Amino acid sequence: MLKQFSIILIIYFLGDLMQKALGLPIPGNVLGMLILFFSLYTGVVKLDMIDKVSDFLLENMAFFFLPAGASLITCFALLEGKLTAILAVSLISTFVILAVTGLTVELIQRFFRKKPVKIASCIENKGDKANNNGSGRNTKNVHARENRREEVI
Numbered sequence: 001m002l003k004q005f006s007i008i009l010i011i012y013f014l015g016d017l018m019q020k021a022l023g024l025p026i027p028g029n030v031l032g033m034l035i036l037f038f039s040l041y042t043g044v045v046k047l048d049m050i051d052k053v054s055d056f057l058l059e060n061m062a063f064f065f066l067p068a069g070a071s072l073i074t075c076f077a078l079l080e081g082k083l084t085a086i087l088a089v090s091l092i093s094t095f096v097i098l099a100v101t102g103l104t105v106e107l108i109q110r111f112f113r114k115k116p117v118k119i120a121s122c123i124e125n126k127g128d129k130a131n132n133n134g135s136g137r138n139t140k141n142v143h144a145r146e147n148r149r150e151e152v153i
Contacts, residue, residue: 004053007045011036 015032039045079086
């Protein structure tokens with residue numbers, strides 16, 4: 001596990017060194033993550049070379065936020081008058097992030113499904129009252145769509 005941790009640290013230091021040497025406005029740790037991503041993508045770094053330490057770090061992620069939380073408590077006097085504004089911004093940004101994430105997932109799912117929709121099959125059963133279960137939905141079309149979706153998956 002020490003070897004795996006060393007790989008991650010070396011990549012982090014490469015990103016930090018790159019940021020300082022080139023004077024980039026992107027933080028070194030973000031550059032390190034990009035280097036790690038492209039290293040994994042190209043196969044320079046194999047997943048099994050860092051998987052155990054990555055699992056360990058992800059499982060204990062909350063522990064690494066403790067110093068940041070403790071520093072907020074020590075600076076509480078600075079935040080005291082602005083607490084409602086900070087709370088409002090936090091709530092609004094949380095809902096915006098949730099909405100954008102949901103829309104992004106929907107767009108990606110639509111992009112990868114890309115199946116042709118047969119409009120004729122939907123139109124021919126539109127007036128069929130025998131297939132309507134009282135909910136206003138044509139159950140025959142719903143089941144046909146579900147079957148097509150299962151075939152694709």
